[in-house]
Amino acid sequence: MTDPVKLAAEVLKEHRASIDRLDAILVYTLGERFKHTQAVGKLKATHDLPPSDPNREADQIARLEDLAKEADLDPEFAKKFLNFIIAEVIQHHKQHQS
Helix, strand or coil: CCCHHHHHHHHHHHHHHHHHHHHHHHHHHHHHHHHHHHHHHHHHHHCCCCCCCHHHHHHHHHHHHHHHHHCCCCHHHHHHHHHHHHHHHHHHHHHHHC
16 A cells, blocks of 8 residues: 655645756756846947837737636736836846946
8 A cells, every 4th residue: 555645745846946957947048047147238338229119018928928818827917927027128228328
């Protein structure tokens, strides 16, 4: 007979290992994303373009909300997450402008 507590502990361990792998993917993905946004910021500064692009940001938020729905993720959470990232990117772009 299998001990239900040991079985639960093993399943929990597997879930946590998956979460740890996904966290690593998120961090590396964000790192890659910020490399590109840094390049965009430098390009904007070089060509005297504004650090933010409200139309692009609105399009991205709408796109991410749609993706969130497809992924069975709360679209409001996805919107907040992208708004947080956009705010950070704009700060980086403003630093390049100085």
